Amino acid sequence: GESVGLHLPTLSVQEGDNSIINCAYSNSASDYFIWYKQESGKGPQFIIDIRSNMDKRQGQRVTVLLNKTVKHLSLQIAATQPGDSAVYFCAEKGTSYGKLTFGQGTILTVHP
Amino acid sequence: NAGVMQNPRHLVRRRGQEARLRCSPMKGHSHVYWYRQLPEEGLKFMVYLQKENIIDESGMPKERFSAEFPKEGPSILRIQQVVRGDSAAYFCASSLGPPSEAFFGQGTRLTVV
Numbered sequence: 001g002e003s004v005g006l007h008l009p010t011l012s013v014q015e016g017d018n019s020i021i022n023c024a025y026s027n028s029a030s031d032y033f034i035w036y037k038q039e040s041g042k043g044p045q046f047i048i049d050i051r052s053n054m055d056k057r058q059g060q061r062v063t064v065l066l067n068k069t070v071k072h073l074s075l076q077i078a079a080t081q082p083g084d085s086a087v088y089f090c091a092e093k094g095t096s097y098g099k100l101t102f103g104q105g106t107i108l109t110v111h112p
Numbered sequence: 113n114a115g116v117m118q119n120p121r122h123l124v125r126r127r128g129q130e131a132r133l134r135c136s137p138m139k140g141h142s143h144v145y146w147y148r149q150l151p152e153e154g155l156k157f158m159v160y161l162q163k164e165n166i167i168d169e170s171g172m173p174k175e176r177f178s179a180e181f182p183k184e185g186p187s188i189l190r191i192q193q194v195v196r197g198d199s200a201a202y203f204c205a206s207s208l209g210p211p212s213e214a215f216f217g218q219g220t221r222l223t224v225v
Contacts, residue, residue, distance in 0.1 A: 034213070043116075043203050043216035044155065089154055098143065098207075099168055102154035102215065 011108045019080045022108045023073040023090035032093040034100065035064060035075045039086045047075070047088075077108075085110045116206050116217035119156075124223045126181070133189040137206030142173045144187045145205045145214060146172075146179060155203060161187060186201045194224045 002073040025033075031052040036044035050057045050064045050073075056110050057064050063076040073090050087107050117136040125131050137144050142163050147155040157171040161181035172179065176194075181187040191198055201221045205214040 033127060036216075041217045044205075046213055048213065091155075098145065098160045099157045099170070100155075101157065102144070102147075104154050105152075 009104065010109070011111045013080050015082060015110055015112050016058050016078065017080055018024040018109060019075075019077040019084070019088075019110075021075045021077075021108065022033050022087050023075075023103050025073060025090070025103075026061060026069050027092065027094040027101075028068070030092040033064070033066060033073050034091045035062075035073075036089045036091060036102075037084075037086045038089060038105070044089060046074075065092065080108075082110045082112055084108060115217050118217035118220050120200075120220060122217060122221050122224060124203050124222070126225055127195055128193050129196070131191040131194050131222055131224075133191075133202050133204075134186045135189070135204030135206075135217060136186040137204075138215055141206035141208055141215075143207045143209060144181050146187075146189050147203045147205065149201045149203060153218070156220070158189075189197075191222075194222075195223050198222060199224045213214055 034049040035047040037047050039045045048059045048062050048064050050066050055066050061078045065074045077084055087105045089105045090103045093100055116138055119134050123131055136143045144161045148158055148160040149155045159179045160168040163181055164183050176192045178190045199222055201219045203216050203219045206214045207214040
């Protein structure tokens, strides 16, 4: 079946460092991937997405890398700030129309 | 331009009661998704609806759970005869279409006592 998993459940960094959050997925047919940020008590907030015909996409301070060969997705956050502290989820859209499959989540803590 | 609106934000029900969760999608969005999140876990897909149609309910329990998205009004997730295991955060998302970016609401936190 479809599944998305994360290598690291927690990540602690110092303010100003770069952060890298990793995600493995198992469905090679997945064609769309999204990273979400979820703060305590709130809903997931869209960060950045990437389609399977790309291997890299950049946003403001964030970059998503997709390696289809090893079915791996990563989120890079440059110059991490305390406001970046949250749980980060990767999600993939596989063969099921419209449905997103979420990973377990990585807790990012940024120390000032 | 309001985002996805869910209400209530918090809902407490006794075992055996019914819970009704409402979701108003973003303006112009006709695709709605419901997800459930247990503490310290990821979101699990429940159901995907378009106006007046259920497209995919593969994540919805067969018993006690139902969802609708009428032509007029919000989408409703209904849980009959709630049990303690139904306690969770329920999130609704909407999009212009399936491959498009989905925007999430703030969720309804259901507590069954």
